[in-house]
Amino acid sequence: MSKSTKTILWVFFLIVALVQLFPLIWLVDFSFLSSTEFYSSSVLKWPSDPQWQNYINAWVDGKFLRYFINSAFVTTVTILLTVILSLTLGYAFTRMQWKLRSVFFTIILLGIMIPIHATLLPNFAIFKALGLTNSYLGLILPYTAVSVPLGTFILTGFMRSIPKAMEESAVVDGANIYRIVFQIIAPLTAPALVTVIVTTFLNCWNEFIMASTFLSKDSLKTLPFSVMNFAGQYSSDYGSQFAVMVLTSIPAIIIYAIFNEQITKGVTAGAVKG
């Protein structure tokens, strides 16, 4: 490609990136404004007097730290469970030999197609009867159940490409089935596992409908609630509302920035081999 074509392409991408990120730039910009400045005619506005108070409101009244810890705990446990269950299920479906294999595989894959919202109503009734509403488990169980089908699907696709010779030599060396799965297969599926971990993270970290249906106790609420709680409390103070939205977005963006490379690798591995 010639240098000039490359420059044109570069400029084109820069413009598109700005347009695509504009809503977020706008959000950050307006989070520093006082509400009176909102109604001026300019699209973006340099804050004459940056309102840091908006961020203090967001941190304190958005109960940011409390909700952040809840989100981190629920998401971590969900990811751990999802990885273990998807790995063992995936292995049983690709390598192990048993009669009902394809039946159970189909049942698990149904989970990708069945909308979770359709099970929301009965799950609410069941969880209420079991005393699982207003508990961490009330989120961890459905989050894991939703993540496992996709995780199993990604991992089975990946495992099929692993040569059986790997396990054969392990058996010769005297490894049992559990060591094979957790010490030999698990590291080999690392790129696919990263995809599973990241998609599970994004889904759980940002999930709102289940959380809002199953939780009413304030001390258990997750990060999206800091935005929701705020909308009513500060209904006309848009600056503070925008500040809480910016704060809520930062953790996910940081995690993404760290794992960005692995996400693409994982998706690439999945797209080529799955």
Next chain:
Amino acid sequence: MQKVFNNKLAIFLFVFPGILLFALTFLVPIVLSGYYSFRDTLSPGTPSAFIGFANYTELLFHDSRFWLALRNAVLLGLGFILIQHPIAIFFAIMLDRLGGKAEKWFRTIFFIPCVISVVVISKMWLSLLDPTFGAFNKMLDSLGLGFLKHAWLGDSSTALVSMLFILIWAGFGWGLLFYYAGLKGIPDDMYEAASLDGASGFRLHWRITVPLLSPVITVQITLAMITALKQMETVFLTTNGGPGDSTQFLAVYLYNKAFSASQYGYANAISILFIVVCLLATYLSNKLTRSDATEF
């Protein structure tokens, strides 16, 4: 080797927890949903009369909202397939040609909206499209297009289009990433062979890239239809199906029927039909796209 793969205890330990969890949070609820869908009940556990298929006949033959919600999902799915995906494929190809550090940077940037919470996305777009202080109307003003100013989400004639726009913006990065990953799997010598035959530019991509991407496209089309059908959170948090049902979707409808209108039995009937529709859509789009893909 056979002995290891036939280990019954290991199979049980590997499969049972996953299946149990799945049964408890998917299968049992669906059965329960089916039970309640035949009853005229206001909330779970309240005594109720068995009313047979009344909820279903009402839904299928007298409830225009149900069909409207389904139509909106189909329109959204078509929007994804006809607008979002071609753009994503185009950008994936351009990105692939860019190369170097810039390729990595832009790929990272384009994905950022995908990591933002749906609550933030919804509230942000509500503000951006706000008729008084929203940036969108201000932008039209500064471009001299003030006459186009609008309550974008508040007017039933523009609400669905605005919703489509928000969802395309939010999901664009995922589509781009999948197509980009697919492109990386196409060996370079395919392009070299084709350019020796005289193909270049647009023709080259139309003849080589698109056909070779077809397995990815197939999966993506199915996923787009499912995503459109399952759409809920963004709608729920912005318009809640309104104004006047113009952005109604099945999940939003059933949620409101159950928790706002207290028609629990009826909401469960919607749930069951919702599941049927999703399974049917997956089956159909698999069938339709598979037959296409075989020629490559």
